[in-house]
Amino acid sequence: xxxxxxxxxxxxxxxxxxxxxxxxxxxxxxxxxxxxxxxxxxxxxxxxxxxxxxxxxxxxxxxxxxxxxxxxxxxxxxxxxxxxxxxxxx
Numbered sequence: 001x002x003x004x005x006x007x008x009x010x011x012x013x014x015x016x017x018x019x020x021x022x023x024x025x026x027x028x029x030x031x032x033x034x035x036x037x038x039x040x041x042x043x044x045x046x047x048x049x050x051x052x053x054x055x056x057x058x059x060x061x062x063x064x065x066x067x068x069x070x071x072x073x074x075x076x077x078x079x080x081x082x083x084x085x086x087x088x089x090x
Contacts, residue, residue: 003045006067011041011074018075024082036081037074044073 015037018024049069
């Protein structure tokens with residue numbers, strides 16, 4: 001449960017940083033960027049990281065590699081969302 005809260009927080013921070021400093025999803029609101037970041041972090045940490053990152057020795061314990069994977073996928077979602085919006089205006 002702690003890992004999920006950290007992933008969500010990391011995704012939200014990345015969404016805010018992406019909107020504020022990197023000007024990703026600039027035509028939309030900050031909240032959309034935060035939601036995209038949270039979704040990317042959750043999917044990265046919960047669904048994809050177990051396939052690519054080794055599991056921690058104690059189930060439910062904090063895992064730094066999983067956090068990095070979740071943050072990377074959140075950043076990827078933010079970048080892809082920005083490019084899709086600029087290309088098709090969706």
